[in-house]
Amino acid sequence: MMIFAIVVLFLIAFLLYVATLPDAxxxxxxLEINATSEQIFPLIDDFHAWEAWSPWEKxxxxxxxxxxxxxxxxxxxxxWQGNKQLGAGRMEILETRPHDYLRLQINFYKPFAAxxxxxxxxxxxxxxxxxxxxxxxxxNFMSKLMGLFFNMDKMVGGKFDEGLQxxxxxxxxxxxxx
Numbered sequence: 001m002m003i004f005a006i007v008v009l010f011l012i013a014f015l016l017y018v019a020t021l022p023d024a025x026x027x028x029x030x031l032e033i034n035a036t037s038e039q040i041f042p043l044i045d046d047f048h049a050w051e052a053w054s055p056w057e058k059x060x061x062x063x064x065x066x067x068x069x070x071x072x073x074x075x076x077x078x079x080w081q082g083n084k085q086l087g088a089g090r091m092e093i094l095e096t097r098p099h100d101y102l103r104l105q106i107n108f109y110k111p112f113a114a115x116x117x118x119x120x121x122x123x124x125x126x127x128x129x130x131x132x133x134x135x136x137x138x139x140n141f142m143s144k145l146m147g148l149f150f151n152m153d154k155m156v157g158g159k160f161d162e163g164l165q166x167x168x169x170x171x172x173x174x175x176x177x178x
Contacts, residue, residue: 007063021144027153028134029160037099037122037129040042043167044120046071047091055159057106060086071125091118106135114143131167133160151176 001121031092043049047067051057059106060082069077077091079136088110095103107113118138122129139147 018144023139025139025152026134026136028132029155029157029163029164030130030132032167033129033131033168039125039171040122040129040131040167041099043176045073045096047076053163053170055162056086109112131164133164
């Protein structure tokens with residue numbers, strides 16, 4: 001009986017600890033690219049262009065994509081249905097400041113439901129551009145609990161690093177014949 005009481009107290013203490021973790025998260029990565037923001041911005045402002053640089057596009061070659069709304073900019077919508085790694089969800093561009101800023105809402109439906117915000121910021125610096133890619137949103141109790149076992153910053157941040165590196169390679173690679 002004493003062991004049971006100790007286990008219950010430990011479990012209560014653990015759950016109370018989880019409840020005290022931050023109620024929000026933010027993952028952000030930046031990379032300097034040898035190109036102007038005018039060259040980079042169209043690749044993030046048009047979901048059709050994401051296939052060329054987004055690391056999530058490579059996670060499932062059979063992903064089902066749906067585009068709706070505007071072709072680019074506010075109102076552009078991209079939905080996907082993929083394998084276990086990719087899951088299912090929807091993104092919509094909410095705000096842009098051409099060549100400077102883009103904000104979108106991302107809704108995940110599978111493998112778990114979540115709604116977050118993604119931001120891209122582009123800062124020109126002497127012919128180069130620092131591109132920042134961030135995702136942030138609320139952390140409910142289950143997110144806090146999962147965060148103890150899965151490092152969101154490493155998982156998502158690593159994908160952001162891959163995507164920024166792909167953007168860099170695309171805009172810095174000379175096009176043959178030009």
